[in-house]
Amino acid sequence: MIKYGFECEYFCFRKGVPVLIPSPGLPHDECGYLAECRGEPHTDPLKAAYLFLAEEEKLHTQARGYKVTLRKLPYLQLSKEFERQALRTFGKPRVTGERGNMYGKDYDPSSTIARAGLHIHFSNTVVVKERDRTIQEVPGILDMPRIIRTLDKRFAKEIEAAQRVPGFYEMKAHGFEYRSLPANIDAPRVGQVLADLHL
Numbered sequence: 001m002i003k004y005g006f007e008c009e010y011f012c013f014r015k016g017v018p019v020l021i022p023s024p025g026l027p028h029d030e031c032g033y034l035a036e037c038r039g040e041p042h043t044d045p046l047k048a049a050y051l052f053l054a055e056e057e058k059l060h061t062q063a064r065g066y067k068v069t070l071r072k073l074p075y076l077q078l079s080k081e082f083e084r085q086a087l088r089t090f091g092k093p094r095v096t097g098e099r100g101n102m103y104g105k106d107y108d109p110s111s112t113i114a115r116a117g118l119h120i121h122f123s124n125t126v127v128v129k130e131r132d133r134t135i136q137e138v139p140g141i142l143d144m145p146r147i148i149r150t151l152d153k154r155f156a157k158e159i160e161a162a163q164r165v166p167g168f169y170e171m172k173a174h175g176f177e178y179r180s181l182p183a184n185i186d187a188p189r190v191g192q193v194l195a196d197l198h199l
Contacts, residue, residue, distance in 0.1 A: 002142070002199050005041035005121035006052035006187050007177075009034040010070035011114075012063070018078060020086055022066040026059070032090030033078070034116055035059065035070050039187075041121065049191030074162030074182030075115045083114075099179070102148050102167035113163055116183035120190060122147060123175035142175055147197070151178055154193050158185055 012021050012035055021028040026035045037059045039052025063070050124140035152159065152166035159166050162182030170177045181190065 001043055001127075002122065002124045002140075003041040003043055004045040004048040004191070004194060005039060005123075006049055006190070007036060007038045007119040007121065008052070008056065008072065008183050008187070009036055009116035009119075010059075010183065011035075011073050011076050011116055012068050012070055014068050018076065018082065019068060020089055022068060023090075025066055026063060026068075028090075030090060031114075032086040033082070033114065035063065041123065045194035046188060046191040049187040052187050072183040073116060074164070074184050075113045077112060078114045080112075098171040100169060100171075101165065102145065102169065105165050105167060107165055115162070115164060117164070117179055118181040118183050118185045118187065118190065120151070120178045120181070120194075121172065121175065122178070123172075125174075143199070144169065144176055147194075147199070148178060148180075150193065150197055151190070152180060155181055155185060155190075158182060 009029055012019050012026070012033060018033065020032050021035055023032070027037070028035050037052070037056045039048060039055045042048040042051055060070060122142050122144075124142050126140040148167055148169060156166065159180055159182065162184070164180055164182055166180050168179040170179055
């Protein structure tokens with residue numbers, strides 16, 4: 001059974017100025033300047049998108065309690081001092097070996113742009129039964145290339161406008177995560193594209 005999950009990153013501001021995520025407090029990425037929101041996974045991609053939107057509303061309410069606002073900006077130019085402060089405070093680990101790009105592309109290592117994305121999780125659980133009794137649930141096969149190519153093609157203009165690179169993914173224990181969409185993409189639009197794929 002295929003499940004979809006939506007996750008988004010947001011830049012954090014206080015009085016119009018980018019700030020580190022209040023910690024402990026808001027859920028955040030390892031970098032320390034991107035808040036994160038994850039919706040409950042669902043077998044219907046549109047329902048997964050709307051479950052995400054409900055969680056997003058909760059996150060914005062929580063952020064107001066810390067007197068910060070969260071913005072869905074696809075990218076932001078951050079100062080070197082701000083990035084150093086984030087590294088000192090949060091100590092972001094190196095990119096894991098589970099991340100890759102289907103086309104062998106990568107970002108320019110000299111780029112000073114910080115990016116925020118809308119990530120889509122995919123899992124496919126197969127239930128193994130014996131005599132009407134569930135023995136175990138195991139990961140099933142997903143057509144990663146078809147999913148990635150479809151999303152890359154459908155949102156090519158948005159990916160380019162956000163200075164992102166198509167084809168990024170990260171392998172997960174539950175399946176994989178597509179990582180090329182910018183944060184300002186509307187989740188239900190993505191959900192509809194996935195629903196039309198009929199995975």
